[in-house]
Amino acid sequence: MKKLLIHLFLIGLLVSNFQLFTAFKKSEINVDLAEQSFVRKADPEIKKEAFEILKSKCNVCHKRKNPFKIFSLKNMDRHAKKIYKQVFVYRRMPKGDSVKLTDEEYQTLKNWLKSKNFK
Template sequence: MKARLNTIVWLGAITVLILFSSFDTPGEATKQNQMKISVADNTLKKQALKILETKCNVCHRKQNPLMVFKEKNMSKRAKKIYKMVFKERKMPKGNDIRLTNEEYITLEKWLFTQEIF
């Protein structure tokens, strides 16, 4: 009888140990992954900015100076950019300036990192 009680106590202790060891605190790997994501976001943003500068600002600077895109204001304008470029396809205005497929993809990828949907 006493032996059986001992076994139950031990099994209980082992179960508790296993349970606790499975609650892992965020380790180094998780932190590194989070860093990778923010670095990737940053380069994506830079790539998007380059498109906005070369394909949009070139014209806006003259024809719509209130809508010149900069690193500081592009996030705030993400929803408008999405609307004009992807939903209504009104921008880039005219037929002279076109975005390549790759530029569309990059711009859209960046838009998906913005909280506009």
């Protein structure tokens, strides 16, 4: 009887580990998909509008203070995730008080990110 219980216990452990493992695998796949949506191409018109903002409100300062992140039509999709985080999540950018985005500009950036299928 005791042996049977130990067996059952071990089988239970195996099953739950397997479930944990597959859940982990699944979440990894989801993260991958989320990353991809930031690289995916956006609607070209909306992208152009967003680029005008990056150029006039972000590059002006980055040119002097952060030359490794000068946004262009070519690299902005690649930087979309960081831009999203800095502007909408951490609200660190635009840095300081000298440059401000209007509500409309925030909306345009959001539309660009959304047109990349990112919610």
